[in-house]
Amino acid sequence: MTSRPYQNHLRSSDDLVTSYEATRAGFVALALEKNRRSTPYVAEARALQEAASRAKTPADLLDIKGIEAGLLTAAGLSDKALVHLQPKDKTEAINGLIKHFLEPAGEKFVEELVFRFLLTRGDALGGSMRNIGGVLAQRKLTRAIISTLVIAGIGYRWQHSKTRQWVDMTDDDSEIELSLRGLSWENNGKPRTLIYNLKVPLVKNNVDMCLFNLNPDKLQATGNTSATSYIALGELKGGIDPAGADEHWKTARTALDRIREAFSKAQHSPHIFFIGAAVEKKMAAEIWDQLEKGLLANAANLTNDTQIASFCRWLLSL
Structure with missing residues (x-):
């Protein structure tokens, strides 16, 4: 029997469950980011106090x-x-x-x-x-994808989230994930473009991640891309609070069902995947069931570096 992509890093649903240590580290990361974001406000308050x-x-x-x-x-x-x-x-x-x-x-x-x-x-x-979990998740996954590209010797371009301009890869790529919306590379001479948070006309909703078989110029020129331009689509849920895990999964599951249904009507079957930071036992069992049934092509726990590295290798192989 041919090994499925997720079997390279998952042996059972238990492997998807977020550990206590990962949850704790996630909360610390959120606290640090909150402090980083509050720094300008504190400086403004000091300036106001001095003037007043x-x-x-x-x-x-x-x-x-x-x-x-x-x-x-x-x-x-x-x-x-x-x-x-x-x-x-x-x-x-x-x-x-x-x-x-x-x-x-x-x-x-x-x-x-x-x-x-x-x-x-x-x-x-x-x-x-409120959406900082999603922001941090995108940054972490982006850095993992870029690292996988670099060690594979694959050049890339990246899209700035504000200017929407595409920038060529440079020797110093530190912190580009802070302002990145998309990545583009080639797989065996074939163009690949990954875009975050994109409204997919076929689905009529935003999708967290979309991988296309087009280069950025072609993707921008075509506007409403055809169904066959999509290679993979997936949901990325970065919230780390265990109390919200089930709700995140329900939202993601609904979105994934909508994607499958829309593309099925268009007679196309792109790869569907899910990545989550807070994954509880019951939720993990449901994700594993979808993997086994082929409803999901791949899944990984964002807090597990080994799983994310494996997922990135799979994504770049598509």
């Missing part, structure tokens, strides 16, 4: 140039909200901050100002952290 310290009374803050944005943030207004406000609305918000919160604070009004600034910034940070 020149004021003798809360009302004097209105005369200090260059702190209006900080005052508006302390008033509870997000960057998105500010876009929709007129100058008079902003003035009203600042006056309300001074009257209702800073003046009652007495001589501690600067501290009160900084605390309220950080409170609003904290809300913004919390919002950006």
Whole structure:
């Protein structure tokens, strides 16, 4: 019997289960990333405190140039909200901050100002952290794919997430995963392009990862690609909290079912895969069952480096 791809790194469903050590390491990684992202906010708060310290009374803050944005943030207004406000609305918000919160604070009004600034910034940070598991997962998998390409001596190009420009591989590829949306390489002279978080017209939804048999230029030129252009599609779930594992899998399973159904109607069967960070025992059994039935071509636990390395070799072989 021919060995299936997943059998190179999985012997049973137990191999998919996330270990306690991996869960702990995942939470630490999230904490470190949260601290990294909060650094600019702390620096902004210090700058606001230094400037505001020149004021003798809360009302004097209105005369200090260059702190209006900080005052508006302390008033509870997000960057998105500010876009929709007129100058008079902003003035009203600042006056309300001074009257209702800073003046009652007495001589501690600067501290009160900084605390309220950080409170609003904290809300913004919390919002950006909601999908941080997915961001970290994409970075980790991307670095693994790039490493596999490099040790195989395969050149690549990568797409910048903001500019959408494709950049040639260089000798120094450190931290490109922080701003990468896609990768492109050749497999035996045939073009391969991997794109993250792409809306697939056939599926009518976003798919976490799509691998095409087209080069980037051809992929961009064709727009709505044909079903046969897709080699593989998969879901990547990076949340590490065991409490949310089943919910992540339900979401991914629904998405994968939708992909299979859409491509079946188009009479094409691309490889379907799943990668998850938080995998509990029951969830692992369901994933293993789909692997055994051929519904999934491959699967791996993101926290297991051996499994991810094996998965990357398989992906590059397609």
